[in-house]
Amino acid sequence: MEQAFGEVNQLGGVFVNGRPLPNPIRLRIVELAQLGIRPCDISRQLRVSHGCVSKILARYNETGSILPGAIGGSKPRVTTPTVVKHIRDYKQRDPGIFAWEIRDRLLAEAVCDKYNVPSVSSISRILRNKIGGLSQPSQYEAGSSVKPPAPVVSYGALYAYPNPLAHGPTTKGHNGVMPPGMALPAMAGSHGFPRSWPSSYTVSDILGFRTAVEQQGLLPMADGAAYTAKVEEWGAMGRAAFAGPAQSVNGIGKVTAEAELKFSQAHSALPAVSSFVSASSLGSYPGAPSQVQYVQYGAPTGPGFIAGPGGGWQAQHGGRLSPHGVTISSGDLHFKAMAGRTPRVSDMLPRKS
């Protein structure tokens, strides 16, 4: 149960083992780095390990995204309908063909490349399971009215991820982050996003969120006030705050922003969970694990605001903004470490080296 409240690292920061840092913190790391703050100072100020800071900044530099990669899931299947169709064709033309010959032909005819060609055992399995009855065409065969399942799968209520299937290979494997500049269509339901979301969040993309919510008058804002929140809300906070595609309010992301705003509105009716305390208050970091104060992160509110000195945000047209936090509504999407999860057998076994 203690895990529900997270753990405290050597710097006094709170984290949930196995779970990404909340997006506001990730965002703040990037913001501070862009302001010229050294990673070691960011690490100390935000109480995040320097390895983590280094990793997030490296990822941001590489991809332009502050978002964590997609956790869990499996590799995209290499035995696509097209591949199966070719295998079937080869088998029909030459019933005595070996699996390794099929594999070679898939490569030779550029149906697959060396990275996605099915293994011989996979081909054998296809021959056995899918092409055993050659008279029966695949349900996914060209011309069939039955379409293969869409690769877009909900990744949980508020935690969608890039969909490399839809956007080509990435450097991070099946669920890696998306290259910069990618934008995805929104598919925001009130409780589910497609796995594909724009990992190409730039800082400015993300920063539109608060503006939209504030403009709706949906969330309480408390300038300079230190909100408190239980760590069990951490995950929901991070997810909900940046749950959808391109919340930019400028240009490119605008098409999707509307749908995302609807989402925000839908959830804003739920109890609001606010997040952070100012960095300056970190000195009094509470030891009690049941209630933890977070760094309160300033966030620009879209076009018209610029980063001000000291990490706050300043309206381009005038007054300096208070560094109040990113406030989100968690609704029924509370996150708990372990979340009452039933221990698995694998949990009790020694890990492989």
Next chain:
DNA sequence: TTCGTTACGGTTGAA
């Protein structure tokens, strides 16, 4: 002192 790297224990979700 700073920072990149990596082992580790953990979570997650498709198959």
Next chain:
DNA sequence: TCTTCAACCGTAACG
């Protein structure tokens, strides 16, 4: 429904 597997996470420690 449960298990397996392979992805990801952040921390801590090392160099």
